[in-house]
Structures are given as C-alpha cells and as structure tokens.
Amino acid sequence: MxxxxxxxxxxxxxxxxxxxxxxxxxxxxxxxxxxxxxxxxxxxxxxxxxxxxxxxxxxxxxxxxxxxxxxxxxxxxxxxxxxxxxxxxxxxxxxxxxxxxxxxxxxxxxxxxxxxxxxxxxxxxxxxxxxxxxxxxxxxxxxxxxxxxxxxxxxxxxxxxxxxxxxxxxxxxxxxxxxxxxxxxxxxxxxxxxxxxxxxxxxxxxxxxxxPPFYIPIFLLFMFFVVAVIVFFETSQRRIPISYAKRVVGRRVYAGQNSHLPLKINISGVIPPIFASSIMMFPATIGAFIQVDWVQRVSSALSPGSVWYYLCYVVMIVFFCFFYTAVTFKPDDVADNLKKNGGFIPGIRPGQKTADFLDKVLTRLTVVGAAYLSVVCVLPTVLISQFNVPFYFGGTALLIVVGVAIDTISQIESHLHMRNYEGFMKQGRVSGRR
CATH class of the missing domain: 1.10.3370.10 (SecY subunit domain)
Incomplete structure (x- = not known):
C-alpha cells in the first residue's frame, strides 16, 4: 500500500x-x-x-x-x-x-x-x-x-x-x-x-x-472477519511448479527455466453467488405478484430464513462453481500448451498425465472455493433474515466490493512496477553511456 x-x-x-x-x-x-x-x-x-x-x-x-x-x-x-x-x-x-x-x-x-x-x-x-x-x-x-x-x-x-x-x-x-x-x-x-x-x-x-444495540459491535466484528476471510481466499493461490527443458538454437544451448502455474482457490469468482442469489429470489418475487395458496407456500418455504432456502442456495453455489470452472479452465488445453512449449510438471509425464493431474488439483481447489463461497454468502444471509439487517451487508455484496478493490489495487501496483522498471532501465542506459 x-x-x-x-x-x-x-x-x-x-x-x-x-x-x-x-x-x-x-x-x-x-x-x-x-x-x-x-x-x-x-x-x-x-x-x-x-x-x-x-x-x-x-x-x-x-x-x-x-x-x-x-x-x-x-x-x-x-x-x-x-x-x-x-x-x-x-x-x-x-x-x-x-x-x-x-x-x-x-x-x-x-x-x-x-x-x-x-x-x-x-x-x-x-x-x-x-x-x-x-x-x-x-x-x-x-x-x-x-x-x-x-x-x-x-x-x-x-x-x-x-x-x-x-x-x-x-x-x-x-x-x-x-x-x-x-x-x-x-x-x-x-x-x-x-x-x-x-x-x-x-x-x-x-x-x-x-x-438491539448490543448486537452492533458483534455485527461490525463479524463484517471485519468476513472481509478478512475474503481477502485471504481471493489472494491465495496454488502454485504448480513448471520446468522447461534445455533448448538448442544453432550452436547455442539455452538452459532450462523454472516457473509456476498459479491457480486461484476461487477460480469462478463472484459468478456462482450472483447466479444462485438470482434464482433463489425468484420464488419470493413471484409470490409478491401471484396471490395463490400453493404459490405462497412455495414462496414462504424458499424465502430467506428457512432451511430449504439455505440448502438450495448452497447446492446452487456449489453447482455453479464447478460448472463455471469447467467452462473457463480446460486442463487438456493447458497440458497441450505446456507440451508444445517444452514445459512439464516435475514428476508428471507430459500429455494426458499432466491433464489428469491438473484436473485433480482443480477439483480439490473448486471444492475448497465452493465451501468458502457458501460460508461467506450464507452466514451474512442468516443475519439478514434473523435480525433484519439491510441487504447491503450480505456476503455477496461484500464479496464483490472486496474482490474488485483487490483487483484494482493490484492493477495500480502493476502500473507502478512497470514505471519503476522503465525508470531503472533509463538510469542504466544513461550510466552505460557515461
């Protein structure tokens, strides 16, 4: 900072x-x-x-x-x-x-x-x-x-x-x-x-x-705790080591390089909670317009505060986490690109073995990410339904605010690093000429 x-x-x-x-x-x-x-x-x-x-x-x-x-x-x-x-x-x-x-x-x-x-x-x-x-x-x-x-x-x-x-x-x-x-x-x-x-x-x-005024400090501490959890998980990565073989270009031999493939714990971002929230709000929305007995019963059963609401909400978050991750990240393509560029994961054979390893790691990360999103989004929703706290304090809103803030700060820091790097290069060229 x-x-x-x-x-x-x-x-x-x-x-x-x-x-x-x-x-x-x-x-x-x-x-x-x-x-x-x-x-x-x-x-x-x-x-x-x-x-x-x-x-x-x-x-x-x-x-x-x-x-x-x-x-x-x-x-x-x-x-x-x-x-x-x-x-x-x-x-x-x-x-x-x-x-x-x-x-x-x-x-x-x-x-x-x-x-x-x-x-x-x-x-x-x-x-x-x-x-x-x-x-x-x-x-x-x-x-x-x-x-x-x-x-x-x-x-x-x-x-x-x-x-x-x-x-x-x-x-x-x-x-x-x-x-x-x-x-x-x-x-x-x-x-x-x-x-x-x-x-x-x-x-x-x-x-x-x-x-009750007694709950205000508890709400504030809970919000700070949720923000801290979001920052931790949004900035955490699983870095998979990548090694590149030696290359021979003409008469020169270039040494192999070591890098890593960063995989975020929450690859799907805030998309699963947004989709799940939208779907779970439909029964309450329909119930506000249609005054029919069975519609009102379904709307009441799937309203915030009921067990069925939280159960369906968590199931949808988990589903969209796996679905969106499967659409956006394809282990087979990553494995093929590594093989074409001479890269490999130490101890893992290139090709299908690498794809299977990445898929296994990705599945575990998605499970952790889905559990994290479920806890962050459900617990504040319980507060909203039980204590009539405004919608603004929900986990989805905090997740978006904190995630966007982290991304913006990271881009500002990237600009600063790039400008400092250019400044060092200019100083080096001037010193060399002298």
Missing amino acids: SGIGSAAGIPELRRRILFTLIMLAVYRIGVQIPTPGINGEALGAFFDQNSKTLFGMVNMFSGGALKNFSVFALGIMPYISASIIIQLLTVVIPQLEDLKKDGQAGQRKITQYTRYGTVLLSIIQGAFIARGLQGMSGPNGAAIVQDPGIQFILMTILTLTTGTAFIMWLGEQVTERGVGNGISLVIFAGIVASGPAAVGSSIKLIEAGTI
Whole structure:
C-alpha cells in the first residue's frame, strides 16, 4: 500500500485514476435521471416493501437505479448475462471456440457478439419491465405508471436499452483508458453508493428497537472477519511448479527455466453467488405478484430464513462453481500448451498425465472455493433474515466490493512496477553511456 501513495507522482497513472473517477461520477449522475412516465413515490414505496425479492438484489447491484427507475435502471446485468451466455456457447458452437483461439481478431468478434446480445437482452427485459409496471401500484394504491399504453412501453424500452448500452461503453472506456476492470467498477460503485442508505436504515432499525444495540459491535466484528476471510481466499493461490527443458538454437544451448502455474482457490469468482442469489429470489418475487395458496407456500418455504432456502442456495453455489470452472479452465488445453512449449510438471509425464493431474488439483481447489463461497454468502444471509439487517451487508455484496478493490489495487501496483522498471532501465542506459 505504501507504493500506491506514489501514484500521484506518475502523470499517466494519475490521468488514468482521474479518468476512472470521472466516468464513475458520470454513471452516478445518470442513476439520478428518471425515466419518463413513472410515479417515483409509488415505485419507491413498492421497492421498500419488496426489498428482499429479486428487485432488491438488482437494485443493490445498480446502486439504487432500479428503485429510482432511472435511465440506468437495468444496470450492467444484461452485459454480464450476455457475456456468460457467449462463454457458454463457445463450448457447444465450434465456430465461437475457433474465434476464442484466434487471438485479438477473434476476441474483437466475440466482444461484438456480446454487445449485440446485451442490446437484445436489454430490449427483452425493458419490454417485460414496462409491461409489468403498467399493472402495478404502490402500497397506498397509487398507480406506478402515470400514462400506460404502447407509447410508454416503447419509450421505456428505448430509454433502458440506451442506458445499458451507455454503461457498457463507459465500462469499456474505463478498462481501456482507466484503472481496473470497468464493468466490475460500475457494480462496485453501485454497491458502495448504497452504503450510506443502508447505514441510515440500520440506525432507524436500532432506534425503533428492531435491532438491539448490543448486537452492533458483534455485527461490525463479524463484517471485519468476513472481509478478512475474503481477502485471504481471493489472494491465495496454488502454485504448480513448471520446468522447461534445455533448448538448442544453432550452436547455442539455452538452459532450462523454472516457473509456476498459479491457480486461484476461487477460480469462478463472484459468478456462482450472483447466479444462485438470482434464482433463489425468484420464488419470493413471484409470490409478491401471484396471490395463490400453493404459490405462497412455495414462496414462504424458499424465502430467506428457512432451511430449504439455505440448502438450495448452497447446492446452487456449489453447482455453479464447478460448472463455471469447467467452462473457463480446460486442463487438456493447458497440458497441450505446456507440451508444445517444452514445459512439464516435475514428476508428471507430459500429455494426458499432466491433464489428469491438473484436473485433480482443480477439483480439490473448486471444492475448497465452493465451501468458502457458501460460508461467506450464507452466514451474512442468516443475519439478514434473523435480525433484519439491510441487504447491503450480505456476503455477496461484500464479496464483490472486496474482490474488485483487490483487483484494482493490484492493477495500480502493476502500473507502478512497470514505471519503476522503465525508470531503472533509463538510469542504466544513461550510466552505460557515461
């Protein structure tokens, strides 16, 4: 962290950080611009009443944009969904898999398909949201849509799709010209922006006696403990040693080199909790709209606080951990690349034996990573359901905030190391000339 303080002394890095902050400020300004034709008070009251449904989670990721029904109401979720769909399609469509292996040109094509998918998903989601809002009203009976009709639906689709496209462009600009991953920073900014409101809600609950003051220090200590656990697991790696054989080029013999293959404990990142949370919130969301006995019973059985909810939540986290890891990391391809480049794992034969060894190590790491994600995401959820703590303090939110912060700090440090390396080289050239 001491090296990060010297970032202000590097003009290019200072410009990148300033550009990132300006883009995030533009995003936060857009969150406050409402979509035309919406009764903001009625919609806000509806979200307050259904804060523990799917709407509450999406509203958290969008930084309150959905509750305000701003031009950025859909947030960046359509882009994330499109990216995951494209990654999954590369497994079943050979043409996409060939593009993935085609270097920068293929990656640009995949990025273009992802953009098209984002726009398509935004249109579909915008249409469903606009159609659903027309028949909804707030707790006081006031209609959420002031002037329903086809014009409102078309205007909402156009506004929300344009807003998501702009966020997508903004995130790509941050990734290219700023510091950190732009898409992740957009989600990070939305969650952090919800912090003051969550703290205010907690204070109101304490004043009303819903949360006993005795539990406040326990909650704070628990949050610090969860953050420490997330930092430990997100920065931990299993380093597999890699050795390269000697190479003969002409009359020269180059000595073999030793390296390592770093494998993170949590390879899948925050994707499994996001997917599992989204699926588990559907019963509560459907129960808020459909007043049928069996629907209400299912919704109640799968609501936060029940045993079935936690059991299904953990099962889905484990499933998505293994599924996403299997899609993104292929031991056979890694083993083939090592064999082509003359690399091998000491004590393991190149080829299929190496692939089997990597698959065994990867399976063990995924088990540990799935257990870590399950504990981090379930325990805070128990606090939320038992003590009515705001959604902001959930494990998924903390996981995203801490993970993105670690990644951004790592990129800043990489820039600092690169600048220092260049500085040393320049000093060496000057000294040599003298």
